[in-house]
Amino acid sequence: MAEGYRSSLRKTEIYDPTTKLLIREDFSLYEWTSDQAIRWIGKVIEDFDFQTPGDRSRAIAALLTPALKLGKLITGPIPAVITEADKSQSGKTFLQKLIAASYNESLNPIKKSETGVGSLDESFGTALLEGRPFIQFDNIRGKFDLQSLESFLTGESYGARPAYSKTVAVDPSKFCIMINSNGYHTTTDLANRSSIIRIKYREEYDYWRYQQQGGNRGGILEFLRDYRAIVLSSIFKVISEWHSQGKQRTNEKRHHMREWCQILDWIVQNIFHEAPLMGGHEEAKTRVSNPDMTFLRGVVLAIAKQDDLDTDLRTGEIFEACQVHGIKIHGLSPEKKDDQEAGAKMIGIIMGRIFSGKEEIILDSFKVERCLKNTSSGIGNMFPTKMYRVSPIGGPGARAVGVPISPSSGTLALPEGENQAT
Helix, strand or coil, X not given: CCCCCCEEEEEEEEEECCCCEEEEEEEEEECCCHHHHHHHHHHHHCCCEECCHHHHHHHHHHHHHHHHHHCCCCCCCCCEEEEEECCCCCCHHHHHHHHHHCCCCCCEEEECCXXXXXXXXXXXXXXXXXXXXXXXEECCEEEECCHHHHHHHHCCCEEECCCCCCCEEECHHHCEEEEEECEEEECHHHHHCEEEEEEECCCCCCCCCEECCCCCEECHHHHHHHXXXXXXXXXXXXHHHHHHCCCCCCCCCCCCCHHHHHHHHHHHHHCCCCCCCCCCHHHHHHHHCCXXXXXXXXXXXXXXXXXXXXXXXXXXXXXXXXXXHCCCCCCCCHHHCCCHHHHHHHHHHHHHHHCCCCCEEEECCEEEEEEEEEEECCCCCEXXXXXXXXXXXXXXXXXXXXXXXXXXXXXXXXXCCCCCEC
């Protein structure tokens, strides 16, 4: 058997008095060293390009949080996990699937209905009563304001009410809430109850694969389903290590859910040797609770997509980018949505609010600058015009921080007789 590895077969019996179900399973737990456990957890997230080292730390925290909460090592509330990406197919939903799969679960998705908030409340209630622990609000766009979810995330009990049914009390501590989006804005209260993980799209990236039994090549999700106990045992090992060191916490105060934040901040820094948990989170939280900043993020990504970076743009040109990429200009009446003059004027108003008292905005990995330039009126006269320039910010990526998980790190040994994951 591989060095540092041994398997113990544990017979599990769990009785749920509410549903009157007896769950029985023979479950093999793998006893890793701390280094092996850290590397296995790192393997789950190594294919993602996170916006900052703090985003990577929050991804690790999202993997550990369900075990800490369901094991009652966190007694207070835990935040909703929000994953957002700069482009589609960046992996925002996939990361959430991996978290659930690490616990031998799948997501219970809720899609935002166009028929009103009430129907979303009912869908949420239905999902809760189905009992699956990982509930996902999928592909949220625009405004997301669900007061019932805000109450759920901090309450000790919640009244779930599916359509045409009576209200049933459920325990919020049994559920993990996930939200994914490419661009949305929400209330300050929900932003304060969230952990935001930002992911960047990877061009022509060679994703990790492994040889399944039978000759097929599987990815990390298939690996988790085939060897679910490996990562779960790694999660248990890390938590055991934290527990043996006195269940320590940092003094981090930049999140409203202090217990969760301080425990996970200590773990990611002292066991994983990663960046502080809240690095980059405050600006992400401020943006998602501000519709102007959400609009600006959409504009920035559109400009990057059409190769207009490092170019001075008028509001009229920004309006054209919004038209091409389907970016809604809030405050512009529906009957004027195709009116360039009205659209450019509204963009100017939004930019005026954003740039009030400053001439530069840092947004994710971009810098947005405003300046005055003399432009021609077309009849020989020159007049000052406000122009906007989007520039990428260079610097090392988050993957340079923390324990390196790559083929050069060596072979991660599976049980004897199984395939090897590299």
